[in-house]
Amino acid sequence: MDDRQRIDDLVNRGLLDQWYAVAKSVQIKPGKPYAVKALGRNLVLWRDTGGNLKCLEDYCPHRGARLSRGEITGDHISCRYHGVTLDGTGTIVRVPAMPDCALEGRRAVASFPVAESNDAVFVYVGGHGQREPPPLALPEEFTNPEWTSILCVSPWACNYRYALDNLADPMHGSYLHANSFTLAFGAKQDQMRIERTGAGFIVMRVEQQGRNFDWTEMVTETAAPYCRLDIPYPDAAGPGGPFRIIGFTTPVDEHNCLVFFWRMRKASGLAREVWRFMYRARLEDRHWHVLEQDREMLVNMPPDARKREMLYQHDVGVARIRQALVNKAKAQLAGEDAAAARSAS
Ligand code: FES
Ligand SMILES: [Fe+2]
Incomplete structure (x- = not known):
């Protein structure tokens, strides 16, 4: 692919290493997962017990079900299909169907930095370099x-x-x-x-x-x-x-x-x-x-x-x-x- 095409493709998909507004704050209600798509990625957002937002790829690492169809259990999200439970960092914290499952403790799904301001939710979509996100500078x-x-x-x-x-x-x-x-x-x-x-x-x-x-x-x-x-x-x-x-x-x-x-x-x-x-x-x-x-x-x-x-x-x-x-x-x-x-x- 020539350089111009590469640049054009990237611009069309959306630039990385940026914060993006993805939802209204009120859309993410306590106790309910919220699915959103941004830059071609399926994301799931939810609030922990303190009301803080979490954001993961909307994908269960067990067999690929949408996490957004699952439920919020305390601070975590549990997949509806077989109950696999992840925390806000994308780490598997529980595999309820299988005691002491080796998957527990594995960081299995991408997590995204998330911030809230002026009634909106912003997610940081990093590039391949995975730098620390810069602070969200707002108007x-x-x-x-x-x-x-x-x-x-x-x-x-x-x-x-x-x-x-x-x-x-x-x-x-x-x-x-x-x-x-x-x-x-x-x-x-x-x-x-x-x-x-x-x-x-x-x-x-x-x-x-x-x-x-x-x-x-x-x-x-x-x-x-x-x-x-x-x-x-x-x-x-x-x-x-x-x-x-x-x-x-x-x-x-x-x-x-x-x-x-x-x-x-x-x-x-x-x-x-x-x-x-x-x-x-x-x-x-x-x-x-x-x-x-x-x-x-x-x-x-x-x-x-x-x-x-x-x-x-x-x-x-x-x-x-x-x-x-x-x-x-x-x-x-x-x-x-x-x-x-x-x-x-
Ligand atoms: S696909 Fe999610 S627990 Fe099985
Ligand atoms: Fe206009």
């Missing part, structure tokens, strides 16, 4: 108590790269969403400009700022990439500046992804409660509708649209996010090759 809005957020998660039947391209393309707001409540304003023609930031770039419209979805910051140089954008706040939803969207994208497999969008607002005290109420009552459905417009457009594009597209000046953000993914893939493959060479010598 400052997540840790700054001035912000409040409402999370919305949606499965999209397209490669995650389409979701990223879409986010790096502020121009589509004035067309695809032209009939929507919050995005109906603004010039239909513009130039795009890119500005580097410390950990990525901002793609922005040149002529128009603060009228529509006018810029996106893509934060790429981190182990938990995300994007940030502002939407002007419509008068009908009460006073206040723009509200912010923080988005994470997770490859499920090559043809599916999960998108996580936090709708955020800087507000405290009563204003916070009013905003949360107003958002749920008046805006949430409309935002679902806007997101559906994106989803509907992307899932109906051919999976290999990249091979035939004809880009023009507005697509500088699209080109830049793709370049960032390629650069990361190159670094990852170089690391893998170096590790393979070391182990061969």
Whole structure:
């Protein structure tokens, strides 16, 4: 396989050595295993008796049953098929059908570091080097108590790269969403400009700022990439500046992804409660509708649209996010090759 194909395959599957959002916190209920797929891997998540999350490959080492069909026994997970029980490190702690079974104590299944923040669960998917995971660095809005957020998660039947391209393309707001409540304003023609930031770039419209979805910051140089954008706040939803969207994208497999969008607002005290109420009552459905417009457009594009597209000046953000993914893939493959060479010598 040539290098370009290797890089493209890796980017399509999803880069390793990164943290990925995989579920809403509320989806993982005490006492129940939760199955999720990310980067082509079947995973099972559960909470131990202290509420801490555990994550293993969703595979019983005995004969391959899905652990997610089993049950939680204290801190552990037990396979439904013959009761083999594993702890959160993937070590077999009990083989109930066979006393003193030699499998006990064997670390038999991959485990994944897992963290929880702002109503979502993040899993670290390491590469072949199996380095210690870097800490999960999240957007400052997540840790700054001035912000409040409402999370919305949606499965999209397209490669995650389409979701990223879409986010790096502020121009589509004035067309695809032209009939929507919050995005109906603004010039239909513009130039795009890119500005580097410390950990990525901002793609922005040149002529128009603060009228529509006018810029996106893509934060790429981190182990938990995300994007940030502002939407002007419509008068009908009460006073206040723009509200912010923080988005994470997770490859499920090559043809599916999960998108996580936090709708955020800087507000405290009563204003916070009013905003949360107003958002749920008046805006949430409309935002679902806007997101559906994106989803509907992307899932109906051919999976290999990249091979035939004809880009023009507005697509500088699209080109830049793709370049960032390629650069990361190159670094990852170089690391893998170096590790393979070391182990061969
Ligand atoms: S397959 Fe899981 S215990 Fe047998
Ligand atoms: Fe959109």
